[in-house]
Amino acid sequence: MKTHPSELFFYHCAAQPVDKKALAYASSIADYVNQIDICKEDITETQWESILLKLDMHAKDLLNRAHPDYQEFIAGKDFDDAGWLEILVKYPYLVKAPIVIYHDKAILCNTPSDVLKFD
Numbered sequence: 775m776k777t778h779p780s781e782l783f784f785y786h787c788a789a790q791p792v793d794k795k796a797l798a799y800a801s802s803i804a805d806y807v808n809q810i811d812i813c814k815e816d817i818t819e820t821q822w823e824s825i826l827l828k829l830d831m832h833a834k835d836l837l838n839r840a841h842p843d844y845q846e847f848i849a850g851k852d853f854d855d856a857g858w859l860e861i862l863v864k865y866p867y868l869v870k871a872p873i874v875i876y877h878d879k880a881i882l883c884n885t886p887s888d889v890l891k892f893d
Contacts, residue, residue, distance in 0.1 A: 781806040782892075785825065786872035787813040795886035796872045803892055804876060812866040819859040825873060828880035833858030836882065838870035 782804035786793040788811045800807050810817070817825075826833060833855070837844055843865060853861065862869070872883045876892045883889055 780804055781808055781876075783808050783810060783875040784872060785810045785812050785817075785869075785875075787811065787867055787869065789813060789867075790872075792886060793872045796874070796883045796889050799886055799889035800874060803889065812869060817863065817866060819856075819863055822859050822862045825875070825880060828875055828878070829873065829882060831882065833862050836862065836870065836873075837865075837868045841868050844868055 782800055784797055784800050784807055786797065786809070788809075797807070797809065822833065826836075829836075834853075837848070839845075839849070847865070848861060848868075870882075870884075871888075874881055874883055874889055874892070879892070881888055881891055
């Protein structure tokens with residue numbers, strides 16, 4: 775897939791109000807913001823794996839452990855790497871914060887201003 779050199783990828787759940795603030799920051803540092811609503815668009819296991827490699831994180835670290843669905847379906851269970859990728863595909867709304875990829879680097883934006891770490 776060909777991308778513009780100054781394109782920023784913003785993976786988020788549009789229903790989250792905090793994500794809107796992070797998107798505003800993202801728009802201030804990049805000319806091209808490609809919004810990917812992970813709650814509406816299907817992200818494959820391969821795409822999640824690529825994102826995790828850029829973040830240098832494990833799938834479990836992306837998830838909101840306080841969410842009731844995490845507590846009901848995931849907490850206390852042991853998963854291998856493939857299992858965690860399946861969880862991201864099945865429950866993308868459990869991702870606790872937006873993910874920004876810019877210039878082939880990625881960050882998990884725990885606060886909206888984390889986007890400015892790219893600037």
